[in-house]
Amino acid sequence: MKRFLKVEDIGDLKKALQDAVEVKQNPYAFQELGKNKTIILVFFNSSLRTRLSTQKAAMNMGMNVMVLDINKDGWKLETEMGVVMDSDKPEHIKEAVPVIGQYCDMIGVRSFATFENKEDDYTEKVINQFIQYSGVPVISLESATRHPLQAFADLITIEEHKSKARPKVVLTWAPHPRALPQAVANSFAEWMKEADVEFVITHPKGYELAEEFTAGVEVEYDQRKAFEGADFIYAKNWSSFKQYGQVISQDKDWTVDEEKMALTNQAKFMHCLPVRRNMIVSDGVIESENSLVVQEAANRVVSAQTVIKRILESL
Amino acid sequence: MKRFLKVEDIGDLKKALQDAVEVKQNPYAFQELGKNKTIILVFFNSSLRTRLSTQKAAMNMGMNVMVLDINKDGWKLETEMGVVMDSDKPEHIKEAVPVIGQYCDMIGVRSFATFENKEDDYTEKVINQFIQYSGVPVISLESATRHPLQAFADLITIEEHKSKARPKVVLTWAPHPRALPQAVANSFAEWMKEADVEFVITHPKGYELAEEFTAGVEVEYDQRKAFEGADFIYAKNWSSFKQYGQVISQDKDWTVDEEKMALTNQAKFMHCLPVRRNMIVSDGVIESENSLVVQEAANRVVSAQTVIKRILESL
Amino acid sequence: MKRFLKVEDIGDLKKALQDAVEVKQNPYAFQELGKNKTIILVFFNSSLRTRLSTQKAAMNMGMNVMVLDINKDGWKLETEMGVVMDSDKPEHIKEAVPVIGQYCDMIGVRSFATFENKEDDYTEKVINQFIQYSGVPVISLESATRHPLQAFADLITIEEHKSKARPKVVLTWAPHPRALPQAVANSFAEWMKEADVEFVITHPKGYELAEEFTAGVEVEYDQRKAFEGADFIYAKNWSSFKQYGQVISQDKDWTVDEEKMALTNQAKFMHCLPVRRNMIVSDGVIESENSLVVQEAANRVVSAQTVIKRILESL
Structure with a gap:
């Protein structure tokens, strides 16, 4: 699986439910898979359950986890193409995302609908930029139109x-x-x-x-x-x-x-x-x-x- | 030990001091105890020493650690009972705390006195809600009236x-x-x-x-x-x-x-x-x-x- | 090596480049060195690449990592000597830094030039206080005048x-x-x-x-x-x-x-x-x-x- 944004990404639901049962019964049985693998969780928005449960899930798998509250810890991201970047946003998503991809094996992203532009929200502009530019698998931690986990x-x-x-x-x-x-x-x-x-x-x-x-x-x-x-x-x-x-x-x-x-x-x-x-x-x-x-x-x-x-x- | 809020929780002080000496001399000797165990440190307030020393202590024990600055990373918590939640607080402590308890084996909580209400402070309203609702052991990282660590x-x-x-x-x-x-x-x-x-x-x-x-x-x-x-x-x-x-x-x-x-x-x-x-x-x-x-x-x-x-x- | 602030600290550049090649080819080969060792990354300023890449580097070495956004998570630090501390800064760097040093084996520090005082910036006042008071090796994550990593x-x-x-x-x-x-x-x-x-x-x-x-x-x-x-x-x-x-x-x-x-x-x-x-x-x-x-x-x-x-x- 290379991404997880929507129901089709998980394939057959019966099989997915069987896998879930296996994971729930033996949460620590798969740590060899995650050894020396890293997930970065990128938050554009607040999170309690998603932040903690996804960290926990990755640690159960024996992975390393890094959490980035991107607008707070990093730099505000410009997402428009072709702009002269003289505003309050010092970094473009076209640099930030491939760089984040260099530091991990997969990325989880939370980016809510902003309601500024229906088309941007419903074409999933932000998470699709992570898919397009990161070079690694992307997991939605709630995107503009979906919350698949x-x-x-x-x-x-x-x-x-x-x-x-x-x-x-x-x-x-x-x-x-x-x-x-x-x-x-x-x-x-x-x-x-x-x-x-x-x-x-x-x-x-x-x-x-x-x-x-x-x-x-x-x-x-x-x-x-x-x-x-x-x-x-x-x-x-x-x-x-x-x-x-x-x-x-x-x-x-x-x-x-x-x-x-x-x-x-x-x-x-x-x-x-x-x-x-x-x-x-x-x-x-x-x-x-x-x-x-x-x-x-x-x-x-x-x-x-x-x-x-x-x-x-x-x- | 199921909680650590006050001096009685530690029992005999001589024995506690002996245990402390043992831990100080061999900080990495007990990692089997902490393997695949998780502590969540929940901060309602700033922290330098408590944040770092408790993380270090848990890592010394081989545990996984998650740190949550709850009002900043998560959602502002409502702590009153029976209210119509139409204010700026989107989550009730009666949901947040049992959920946090699902993601860990113990919780550390820092919640200072607010001075808004002497009785709320001196009945330890917030940390007692963590004890009552979390389902896991709770360690005080400084509560309204005590700082036992x-x-x-x-x-x-x-x-x-x-x-x-x-x-x-x-x-x-x-x-x-x-x-x-x-x-x-x-x-x-x-x-x-x-x-x-x-x-x-x-x-x-x-x-x-x-x-x-x-x-x-x-x-x-x-x-x-x-x-x-x-x-x-x-x-x-x-x-x-x-x-x-x-x-x-x-x-x-x-x-x-x-x-x-x-x-x-x-x-x-x-x-x-x-x-x-x-x-x-x-x-x-x-x-x-x-x-x-x-x-x-x-x-x-x-x-x-x-x-x-x-x-x-x-x- | 006891500190990393400037080019002289790394010694011969040819040797440094050879070491870098070895690390890049076998990033997980040195985890015994880092076992039960801890690095604390202290940020006075925003960071994306430095935050993530240094965490990743330390995790590759098998170390424990703690990240501290000091002004946000901890207490605002007073850096002047001899002052009566009755302002908005509740902690002095002369206490904070040795304490941080007690919780780790090395410290990474990011502290940008503030432009308030050219001499303070160009004498590297802040990072030098970390070197002077921490008791552990210090790595610059960008200081007032240099960004050696x-x-x-x-x-x-x-x-x-x-x-x-x-x-x-x-x-x-x-x-x-x-x-x-x-x-x-x-x-x-x-x-x-x-x-x-x-x-x-x-x-x-x-x-x-x-x-x-x-x-x-x-x-x-x-x-x-x-x-x-x-x-x-x-x-x-x-x-x-x-x-x-x-x-x-x-x-x-x-x-x-x-x-x-x-x-x-x-x-x-x-x-x-x-x-x-x-x-x-x-x-x-x-x-x-x-x-x-x-x-x-x-x-x-x-x-x-x-x-x-x-x-x-x-x-």
């Missing part, structure tokens, strides 16, 4: 907790005080479409995700109806794709609470974290026995290690 | 440099331009009460420490009188406990200088660092042969490693 | 890419929007004087470097004339030494472009990075086959590892 961890978590062969999984929008990227929702949709689940998305009108992620998926605008019979409720806020990056609703009627969870088939509650309590989800639901948010986060080590292991095997 | 290192240093069985140890307040927590002074008092020393505290009126740390300890308001016959002078500033967090004196007459040190029994000078020269202590005293400030700092590796070793043994 | 990497790169025994190497000033230190230019001059090359410096009048670095070196004020027959063009901006720290020209006629490179003997283009495109150098030149900027950056691991190896051998 999260979606893979979510899939592992659903597999571990499902009580029927083909569970009903509902992705529900929920309110939030700020404009968030669509990345987690996009990836979750992309992965659930490929997984062996019944998948439904529910959100207020105007919050439709990009067609490339949701083509063929059932969208139900009535949240309560969507919840009926659900085995997993996956909550997430995102800003509008159509009115790009805009918050067009903060309707608290979409908060996931006990009354709505009662409509489901004793569904498990999922969220990628960080989560705004009593906006996205009530205290009662997130603290209930059916909440899987910590288990999902724990599985971030498993998804990252499975991906890193595959890349090491292909070096 | 410092006090343990101080005890080791006194043990190494004492010239009589039961030395006289004086904790003296000294002036400082800002309001500082009482943590170092509290812990030092707590540890000295248990140690085999004659212990005296001296400070201006109004700077009495909390009763739970000083019950039974002699307080002498005349600094010069307190210094008479002292074998160790331990200087530290703290803000008022009674007028909580207030600076009620900046009296330079309390600065430790050569003239006052001459009243002692050729006492060694100690301070936890960082220290304000010519506020807390004169250049002459801190640069004298009797100054132990660097040795104390060096012993921070020993105290941390002794504590980490005990926790590893109990996993 | 860069110059050593540049020498290695020239050695690898030269097509004649004694190539012509031209250091050219080029425009930049901000006032930069002279460190890279100083070190490059210092090393090229000792190397087996024909060395010429070109810059506008007023940009003469300090005599201690350039004594005996040919200075040609006509950039085009200097470029004639050159085998290597090394571009760099620096601020004026005479009008200390001032930007006295931003003349774009000094930008290195294709037309000027055509005057050379198919010269290779070099720059230490980060580089301002279309200020220092045109897109066309830096993206040409003759550009060695990424190779130079890659050789930063080699120069750092060669230096670290020598220091480990002398411990």
Whole structure:
């Protein structure tokens, strides 16, 4: 495997899940693969789970890890081509990225959507520059439009907790005080479409995700109806794709609470974290026995290690 | 050992000092214990000695180390219960802490007193949330009211440099331009009460420490009188406990200088660092042969490693 | 080797280049030397290449690495002697440095010229305090007046890419929007004087470097004339030494472009990075086959590892 950005990069999901089980059962069994290999984790944005879980995954593999908060530790990067660099950005991504590639065997990159330019975000300008210029395999630690390590961890978590062969999984929008990227929702949709689940998305009108992620998926605008019979409720806020990056609703009627969870088939509650309590989800639901948010986060080590292991095997 | 916050957590001090000697003599002898074990050091506040010495201690034990400056690298944490999270704090400590616990075998936490709320500080609200929610052993890297790794290192240093069985140890307040927590002074008092020393505290009126740390300890308001016959002078500033967090004196007459040190029994000078020269202590005293400030700092590796070793043994 | 600040510290350059070749060919062959040894990298300033390449070099040697962004992670340091420390700087360098020295076997330090005081900068006040007070070997990660790991990497790169025994190497000033230190230019001059090359410096009048670095070196004020027959063009901006720290020209006629490179003997283009495109150098030149900027950056691991190896051998 030479990169990990989207569901296609992992290939067959059943095989990926088998690999994940193997990694989870024997996390320290593959350290010969990682010996004297180095991963650099490059952050353009804040990170708690991704930062720690990916470090942990790489250390489990016996690798060396370097973490770079690039705008803070290094130099602000210019990403435009052909500019006269007389602004506050002293380094061009066309130098920085190949140089980083010289110091490691693979790169993990986090670079959120900026909402400045929909096309730049949806063509994945920044992470594609890492792929194009680094010369080494690139792992997305959340790009402008996708968060594949999260979606893979979510899939592992659903597999571990499902009580029927083909569970009903509902992705529900929920309110939030700020404009968030669509990345987690996009990836979750992309992965659930490929997984062996019944998948439904529910959100207020105007919050439709990009067609490339949701083509063929059932969208139900009535949240309560969507919840009926659900085995997993996956909550997430995102800003509008159509009115790009805009918050067009903060309707608290979409908060996931006990009354709505009662409509489901004793569904498990999922969220990628960080989560705004009593906006996205009530205290009662997130603290209930059916909440899987910590288990999902724990599985971030498993998804990252499975991906890193595959890349090491292909070096 | 499942936690390290206060003197009781270390048990018998004589045994602890024996363990420290063993660790100091053979720092790399215990790496099998730490193999494939991970510590995460979480900082809410700045740190030089604690950051480096605890990393060094863990690496000496063969462990993996991750450092997280949580407000800077991760997300600002909400610590109140039951709130609607629509402010600038995107993550709740009730999610963040159990997640961090999933990525490691033990957590070190630094979280200073904020002086916003005396009760929150003195009930150790933040570090207790780490104990309650993390699921793994917690080591204080200085909490709101205590700095036990410092006090343990101080005890080791006194043990190494004492010239009589039961030395006289004086904790003296000294002036400082800002309001500082009482943590170092509290812990030092707590540890000295248990140690085999004659212990005296001296400070201006109004700077009495909390009763739970000083019950039974002699307080002498005349600094010069307190210094008479002292074998160790331990200087530290703290803000008022009674007028909580207030600076009620900046009296330079309390600065430790050569003239006052001459009243002692050729006492060694100690301070936890960082220290304000010519506020807390004169250049002459801190640069004298009797100054132990660097040795104390060096012993921070020993105290941390002794504590980490005990926790590893109990996993 | 006990320190690495200037060209004399490395001794014979031919031998140094041989050592570099050995390290580059077998980067993981010397890990017994580094086992249980620790390097601390202390940054007063931003860093991308130096941060990552020196970490990589130390990890290649099997060492433990700690990175400290001292003003951000630790405490702001007072560097003046004899002051009453009642300002915003809570720690004195005379405490901080010996303490850091207690936690490691060697220290790397980055501390740029501040331009506040020419004498402080040119007497290397900060890094000399690390040498004086740390008690362990010190490696410059760029000091006020020199960047020796860069110059050593540049020498290695020239050695690898030269097509004649004694190539012509031209250091050219080029425009930049901000006032930069002279460190890279100083070190490059210092090393090229000792190397087996024909060395010429070109810059506008007023940009003469300090005599201690350039004594005996040919200075040609006509950039085009200097470029004639050159085998290597090394571009760099620096601020004026005479009008200390001032930007006295931003003349774009000094930008290195294709037309000027055509005057050379198919010269290779070099720059230490980060580089301002279309200020220092045109897109066309830096993206040409003759550009060695990424190779130079890659050789930063080699120069750092060669230096670290020598220091480990002398411990």
